[in-house]
Amino acid sequence: MTLSQSYIGRFAPSPSGPLHFGSLLAALGSYLQAKAQNGQWLVRIEDLDPPREMPGASADILRTLEAYGLHWDGEIIYQSQRHGAYQAQIETWLKEGIAYACQCSRKQIKEVGGYYPGTCRDRHLPQGDTAIRLHQQHVITSFEDQRYGTMTIPEKLAQEDFIIRRRDGLYAYNLAVVLDDIAQGVTEVVRGADLIEPTGRQISLYRLLGVPEVKYLHLPLAVTQEGYKLSKQNQAPAIDRQQPIPALRAAMGYLGLPVHEAPETTSPETLLAWGVERWHSDVLPNRLEITYPE
Ligand code: GLU
Secondary structure (H helix, E strand, O other): OOHHHOOEEEEOOOOOOOOEHHHHHHHHHHHHHHHOOOOEEEEEEOOOOHHHOOOOHHHHHHHHHHHOOOOOOOOOEEHHHOHHHHHHHHHHHHHOOOEEEEOOOHHHHHHOOOOOOOOOOOOOOOOOOOEEEEOOOOOOOEEEEOOOEEEEOOHHHHHOOOEEEOOOOOEOHHHHHHHHHHHOOOOEEEEEHHHHHHHHHHHHHHHHHOOOOOEEEEEOEEEOOOOOEOOHHHOOOEOOOOOHHHHHHHHHHHOOOOHHHOOOOOOHHHHHHHHHHHOOHHHOOOOOEEEOOO
16 A cells, blocks of 8 residues: 555544543544554644633643543644644735635625625725635535535535635634645544535635545534534533543444443553444444434
8 A cells, every 4th residue: 555545534623622522422433434444543633713712621632532542643733833834825815816805794794695795806805804715616515425425515605705714813714624634644534514514615625726635424413402512612521531431432332333242341442442443434323413412
């Protein structure tokens, strides 16, 4: 196998709080998928949005991954260290006339139906108190998921000239994630089903950059009994760093592994090695939403 054909996957948490069960599913699913193919599993900290971050969360997440036996390969990348690369790409697109400054407020966009209609595209506004948008030329309304097949994206959303740098100067998630996945040589993105819609925009960035796109595998999303995504905002409890085995077993079960056959062990590494051996994305449940706790 040549290097360029080998598998590189990643887990890319935002440090808005400690790992909870929902983020453990994304960590575990991406880990199993990478290791079952003898691949590398990278960790990237997506600290793009300081106001939404919790001090100490990055270090906390990394300590928890280690306690769970989820040992990453290579160096950790922090998006806060990558602003130069994001800005350089934006400058290139501005020069090429593909990106432009936009001063429309959310309220104005809401008033015209909720989707941005390209109002500022030909206005040649100076940059300042403005967002930067990308003139959408590669409208992606569907893509193939490795487990769930054809995923469709609402056309109006797919057509939008989306934001690559926010008005407050922060870089947009879609831009950062694609530039970083390319820079890190990622071959497959494995993440929660809440990120299906942005995938269309991300594929359009690969097209624009002329880079072959990665493969995508989405994982069922853990939702509360009321149907909300488990997140820090709805008080998803942090997983217990001292007790990795119960949470790991539960997460493996949610991802479709026959955990009742797993060895009784106190070692997360042993449990994970069993998981890697049994793993194939076909074991994932049919539904893209699972209730937690069941
Ligand atoms: N940082 C994103 C999150 O925590 C995940 C990004 C991705 O996997 O592409 O939701």
